[in-house]
Amino acid sequence: MRPTLEFSSRYGRALTVAAGVVALVALVSVGVQDGLGEVVRALPLAGVVVLGIWVLFWRPAVVVSDGGVLVRNPLRSTHVPWPTYRGLTVQWSLVLHTTEGDLTAWAAPRSSGTAARMRRGGDDDGVVTPTKDARLPGTAEDVAAAIGDRHRALSDAGFLRGAEQARTAGGIRPERHWHVATIAALLVLVAAAAAVLATA
Incomplete structure (x- = not known):
């Protein structure tokens, strides 16, 4: 895990x-x-x-785990299980695409042009993955990289094999909760x- x-x-x-x-x-x-x-x-x-x-x-945050992605916005949280995840894009902030529509993450704004240029000019080209649970600062690009990395790792390990059938059979869907x-x-x-x- x-x-x-x-x-x-x-x-x-x-x-x-x-x-x-x-x-x-x-x-x-x-x-x-x-x-x-x-x-x-x-x-x-x-x-x-x-x-x-x-x-x-x-309070706003994006939590990436083996169980899916939790997007905690100011007034509502949405848990996106991996079988309902359909990809993401980085616009003004991070946007997750799910089986039930798009979800914008308040806590993950796009980095400024200056920050992006500074990151390109640095020596760190990869995504640092902590070895234990962690709270990290992050831009939309950082969070997108972490989500993509976790999704690939779970897919490569075979944990998402048959996810579409499980989603359909089990009625798995994003879970929304008002605060x-x-x-x-x-x-x-x-x-x-x-x-x-x-x-x-």
């Missing part, structure tokens, strides 16, 4: 931590100047900002922030 690779944004994690620190400093400042009551009123707005940044920049708790938390915080602003 090969390692599970999770591709997500280091920049997104750093941005989320920075937003959390700024929100905390702002709340402490409000508390010192205006008292605890104003801190309570400011909490929903701070919560919306921090949770929104976490949803958009920290219900996250959506509910955002809605509650937005409503609370709106109520606070309306009474300001």
